[in-house]
Amino acid sequence: MAKEGNRLDPWVNTYASRAKVMTASEIRSLFAVASRPEVVSLAGGMPFVSALNHDIIGETFSRVIKENGNVALQYGSGQGEVGLRELITELVTLTKVQTHPDDVVITAGSQMAIDLVVRVFCNPHDVVFVESPSYVGALGVFRAYECDVVHVAGDEFGLNPVALAEAITQAVKLGKAPKIIYTIPTFQNPSGLTQDDKRRKQILEIAKKHNILIVEDDPYSLLAFDGTIPRAIRADDAENVVYLGSFSKTIAPGMRVGWAVAPHGIREKLVLASESAMLCPSNLVQLAIGDYLKNQPWLEQVKVFRELYLERRDALLDSMKLHFPVGTTWTVPLGGFYSWITLPEGFDATAMLPRAVNALVAYVPGTGFYADNQGTRNLRLSFCYPEPERIQEGVRRLGDVIRQEIELRDTFGVTGELATQSGDMSAPDVV
Amino acid sequence: MAKEGNRLDPWVNTYASRAKVMTASEIRSLFAVASRPEVVSLAGGMPFVSALNHDIIGETFSRVIKENGNVALQYGSGQGEVGLRELITELVTLTKVQTHPDDVVITAGSQMAIDLVVRVFCNPHDVVFVESPSYVGALGVFRAYECDVVHVAGDEFGLNPVALAEAITQAVKLGKAPKIIYTIPTFQNPSGLTQDDKRRKQILEIAKKHNILIVEDDPYSLLAFDGTIPRAIRADDAENVVYLGSFSKTIAPGMRVGWAVAPHGIREKLVLASESAMLCPSNLVQLAIGDYLKNQPWLEQVKVFRELYLERRDALLDSMKLHFPVGTTWTVPLGGFYSWITLPEGFDATAMLPRAVNALVAYVPGTGFYADNQGTRNLRLSFCYPEPERIQEGVRRLGDVIRQEIELRDTFGVTGELATQSGDMSAPDVV
Secondary structure, X not given: OOOOOOOOOOOOOOOOHHXXXXXXXXXXXXXXXXXXXXXXXXXOOOOOHHHOOHHHHHHHHHHHHHHHHHHHOOOOOOOOOHHHHHHHXXXXXXXXXXXXXHHEEEEOOHHHHHHHHHHHHOOOOOEEEEEOOOOHHHHHHHHXXXXXXXXEOEEOOEEOHHHHHHHHHHHHHOOOOEEEEEEOOOOOOOOOOOOOHHHHHHXXXXXXXXXXXXXXXXXXXXXXXXXXXXXXXXHHOOOOEEEEEEOOOOOOHHHOOEEEEOOHHHHHHHHHHHHHHHOOOOHXXXXXHHHHHHHOOHHHHHHHHHHHHHHHHXXXXXXXXXXXXXXXXXXXXXXXXXXXXXXXXXXXXXXXXXXXXXXXXXXXXXXXXXXXXXXXXXXXXXXXXXXXXXXXXXXXXXXXXXXXXXXXXXXXXXXXXXXXXXXEOOOOOOO | OOOOOOOOOOOOOOOOHHHHHOOEOOOHHHHHHHOOOOOEEOOOOOOOHHHOXXXXXXXXXXXXXXXXXXXXXXXXXXXXXXXXXXXXXXHHHHHOOOOOHHHEEEEOOHHHHHHHHHHHHOOOOOEEEEEOOOOHHHHHHHHHOOOEEEEEOEEOOXXXXXXXXXXXXXXXXXXXXXXXXXXXXXXXXXXXXXXXXXXXXXXXXXXXXXXXXXXXXXXXXXXXXXXXXXXXXXXXXOOOEEEEEEOOOOOOHHHOOEEEEXXXXXXXXXXXXXXXXXXXXXXXXXXXXXXXXXXOOHHHXXXXXXXXXXXXXXXXXXXXXHHOOOOOEEOOOOEOOEEEEEOOOOOOHHHHHHHHHHOOEEOEEHHHXXXXXXXXXXXXXXXXXXXXHHHHHHHHHHXXXXXXXXXXXXXXXXXXXXXXXXXXXXXXXXX
């Protein structure tokens, strides 16, 4: 086996086949520009961590190390610290999930839980069914494991069950192995949509009928603006659902702690896969989160986040109404971080991005949320991080950019060369 | 695709082919027993974190969060925090490695770095060359990616270059793709052996000649008992070596922070793979380690560890001389955590383990450090965690067990049924 690469990378022909798809999207360089303070970034899904009480979190860490340093600083269990697993079983009852600490696996953020489930279930070309659009970070995992991703059409309640059943039948007809239905039923990233209870039951029935695992990714449900937390799919079935959660949106992403609630056999595989991937999650951070959950009014803090994000959502919706031209539509999220925008016919949101960044506003183009180049006319706007006045200013700038594109289109027929989107947009700055 | 599993795990026939090898070793249940306080465990490679100043570490975390909470608690860079990457470029000069922060990737412990390198390089059945014996956690990764592992014979300086060259030629002859030489040149886990400079150069030449990547895993080198830190292989070649390091042995494993120094093209792939696996490492922990490295006399702390581990190594060596029967041999490590024991002919260290645990002493059987059932007569003793008196007591107990086995052997011919070792022994409690 010769190393026959080029001067830029002598190893280029030596990599595993899965590494061939590991390429950075060209738009990532734009996000680097977008992080400059003069740019209003509606791109990244960064929680507003300034709203946390930093002193209390700092004291929590310092106390945990002083009182329990020999455990906090040591290697821990591959499955995660049992005290935190117990607290997670209490926490998930907020979405009506009943489970046991034995069936909880703690991971370095729920991104890692997605990675581990796919590692355990998917051979190359196994089929994963996802929403249209779907979470960019999950698509990155499916890509890395060379899965075939099928985007199932949706409606105002998200994933359409009729289209899902048809897609499964189609995949089976083609001789493929359908393995996973990956869904974010509540305040979806990037669409902002939520499945109603009926829809959840229909999807579960289809999964059970076809023996396909549901991976229910649920990082946002505690951020329901009216305080009504939807019932998880996992609440109605413990055998066919792996349920993923995270502290990234309720406490802080800098902790890197998420979890999977899994049926017994799958849980066992996930622990072995996690030990192989990183031995164990950080005892220190797990103990600190456990201490914080036990001793701080953390649900009050979540309420603060909820109210803050609601105010920002309203700032986004109101200013879109004011500044976006006729023909532009958007979703109205009832919680979470995102609204999904559809531009008028003929638009290319990827081609428009450099002009938007030039006008000092950034977003994530819709194609990043598809594995198959759909989403050209779409973009995702995040309202979680900028203050309301900044959101209004950003939307005003973006409205100007869209109107200029319309003028261009009316003069020249198209708004610019249709950009072919290639490479992985999954990155911490676009989650 | 039907879910045709059994009642224990209905998903058993649905997993990816790589998951079929994800099975827990039966000896893992013994380690659970071995963690009881009355058992002297010479099994796990847990650093003696009690020797750290917990107050100072606690204050470091609390200060970082108070002063820089908006960064510490937020998502960070997939490659890792640039300030810490700069500090790592300084740190690695202790092993004569010259690099740039751009070529450092920070991971959740160096276990994850092994996982990412293999993810980027290895298709199923690609060949990885390793020492005889090799690190159980790395073998777990190679297993998870379905690599073919070839154990290369060694001598008192570790990996034998003649045997390495022969093994490569043999693999090529068989039409296989040799991808990685995985080595721990300094104070190897589990053998305790160290390659001298000549040996390192020979191995590097062979790797270059055959265009095979060296993965140089170097977690222990700062723990050189006489303070003479060996020169890394990476110090002599920046193009053919990925160099892995960790804070787990110099600060604390509870941090879960390691790193890879990699050639440019490989580094780019590693970052994309890491973002897919976990988005980013914890900003909080990275900033705290950076603060600790900058503001604390951390090399003094490493010296404390070194002296402490030297005293424990001596306790181990002296008591083995006193208590182990003739015909038992062991390595004399010049740093790190481990000595590798060879029992008299006919012994089975796996079969002996339950009797040892019954006698209140634990070790890791040698077969765990081989992918091919070698190591039956071997076991690894770790001297890092128990106090010297406990080490002496543990070795005394183990000597008794070995002598009883000899009596059994002399009476009945064998020491018990030869245990077939199957399943993955890689776990936080045996690293």
